[in-house]
Amino acid sequence: MDLSENEVYPWIWESFLKKRGGMRPNESMSRHLKVASLLFTQAHLSGEPNAREAVLRGTRESLNSVAGLGLDLVVTSESIEALAQNVEQAEDPARPGSLLQTYMEFAARERCHVAGSVKLRVGGRVHNSAAFISPKGDFLGAYHKTYLTSSEIQEGLTPGKGPVIVDASWGRLGGAICFDLNFDELRLGYAALRPDLIVFPSMYHGGFMQKIWAYSCRAFFVSALYFEGGGILDPLGEPLALTDCYNFAAIARINLDRAVLHLDFNRAKFPEILRKYREEVRIVIPPNLAPAILYSESEKRSAMDIVREFDLKLLDHYFEESAAANARARA
Numbered sequence: 288m289d290l291s292e293n294e295v296y297p298w299i300w301e302s303f304l305k306k307r308g309g310m311r312p313n314e315s316m317s318r319h320l321k322v323a324s325l326l327f328t329q330a331h332l333s334g335e336p337n338a339r340e341a342v343l344r345g346t347r348e349s350l351n352s353v354a355g356l357g358l359d360l361v362v363t364s365e366s367i368e369a370l371a372q373n374v375e376q377a378e379d380p381a382r383p384g385s386l387l388q389t390y391m392e393f394a395a396r397e398r399c400h401v402a403g404s405v406k407l408r409v410g411g412r413v414h415n416s417a418a419f420i421s422p423k424g425d426f427l428g429a430y431h432k433t434y435l436t437s438s439e440i441q442e443g444l445t446p447g448k449g450p451v452i453v454d455a456s457w458g459r460l461g462g463a464i465c466f467d468l469n470f471d472e473l474r475l476g477y478a479a480l481r482p483d484l485i486v487f488p489s490m491y492h493g494g495f496m497q498k499i500w501a502y503s504c505r506a507f508f509v510s511a512l513y514f515e516g517g518g519i520l521d522p523l524g525e526p527l528a529l530t531d532c533y534n535f536a537a538i539a540r541i542n543l544d545r546a547v548l549h550l551d552f553n554r555a556k557f558p559e560i561l562r563k564y565r566e567e568v569r570i571v572i573p574p575n576l577a578p579a580i581l582y583s584e585s586e587k588r589s590a591m592d593i594v595r596e597f598d599l600k601l602l603d604h605y606f607e608e609s610a611a612a613n614a615r616a617r618a
Contacts, residue, residue: 318457318543320359322484325349326530326537327364327513342371343385350393350401353536359457360400361393365465365488366513367404368415374443377406377413380426387418387426395424400455402462402486404511407431412445417462417488419453428453430462430486434470450476458483458543461506465489468496474503482506483543492516498524505547505602522547522580525573542569546581546590549605553579556597568593578602 329345332338346367353361371386378384383391390403401420406413407429414431421427431447432439440446450473453460461482467473468491477485477500485500487493487510493500501508501524508524510517518529518537528539550572557570560581567585581599583590594601600608 318483319540320457320484320543321357321538321540322360322362322507322509322519323353323356323358324362324509324511324518324528324530324537325353325364326515326517326535327366327511328535329370330366330513332370338370339372339376342367343389346371346386347389347393349535350389353538354393354397356538358397358399358538360402360455360460360484360486360509361397362402362486362509362511363390363404363488364511364513364517365404365415365490367488368406369490372406374406374413377408379408380418380429383426387420390418390420391424391426394420394422398422400427400460402460402488402509404464404488406444413443414447415439415444415464416447417464417486419455419460419462422456427455430464432464432467433473434467436466449473450480452480452482461485461504463487463500465491468493468500474500477506478504484509484541487511489517507541507543521571523571523573523576523578525571542582542584544583544590546594546599547602548579548581548594548599549602550577550579551600551605553599556599560593560597564593 329342332341378387386405390401394401399422403418403420405416405418407416407418416429416431418429419427430451433447433449435444435446450461459482461477463485482504484507485504487508489510490513492512497508497510497520501520501522505522507522508520515531516529519527519539521527522545528537530537560568569582569584570579572579581590581593583593
């Protein structure tokens with residue numbers, strides 16, 4: 288399902304706490320994925336007359352470098368649309384051009400999802416987009432960059448209208464692109480929609496903003512950049528795999544069957560949970576933050592089953608209860 292930004296953006300603030308209070312729409316057991324972020328290595332081609340063909344060729348080579356690894360999702364950098372396409376070369380999802388065909392052929396061959404950077408022409412308007420491709424090579428939908436830079440607007444691009452969620456075979460997938468990361472309204476819009484994973488094709492790193500987005504949305508965050516340091520963050524913003532001078536692809540195995548908890552009122556129960564379920568559960572406590580992530584590693588029960596069994600308090604519920612208690616005390 289492609290959830291249109293028009294359906295959600297106007298009522299984000301009204302529904303934020305209500306939506307964060309319930310369980311995830313796709314609550315299932317032990318949803319493991321193998322995810323890859325590809326480093327863009329052709330920035331030197333910017334402005335070159337042969338940039339388009341070289342980038343298309345380089346994109347195919349980069350994708351082929353991770354072929355056969357059993358990936359479930361591959362994310363590419365915004366640099367691809369920036370260097371390989373001008374506005375006139377934007378592609379129509381109904382009649383895919385060279386770039387969309389590259390993503391579709393790889394996805395079908397590898398039976399994985401692709402979140403690929405591309406300029407798309409939709410309804411007569413051109414967008415800087417992340418196209419979501421299914422493991423069958425079908426076009427599932429796209430996120431259009433909501434906050435363009437002034438130079439992109441002058442180039443003739445049209446901004447998107449807000450957050451988009453696409454239902455992948457394994458969970459809820461959203462996107463943000465480059466300059467978007469600076470805008471709280473977009474981030475809070477995604478937080479209300481509860482994605483499992485957010486892709487971030489970009490020509491801007493974002494620094495600690497990546498961590499803020501992962502933490503705020505309680506989602507895995509996968510950035511694909513044109514310089515080193517892109518990769519995969521867990522829902523508390525901790526890096527799981529990053530590109531560097533030796534690794535042009537950041538690859539990590541992640542588990543979407545998770546519950547984000549606060550340590551208060553929960554931590555004393557962790558030893559009992561670990562003794563009962565041993566290798567069938569994993570609890571990650573990052574330094575200095577105070578939440579934890581509980582993962583179910585079993586097909587027998589979900590993370591939320593364990594939450595209910597041990598009467599654990601979800602992080603968002605804890606914050607909501609604290610806010611309500613303070614409001615009562617303030618009255």
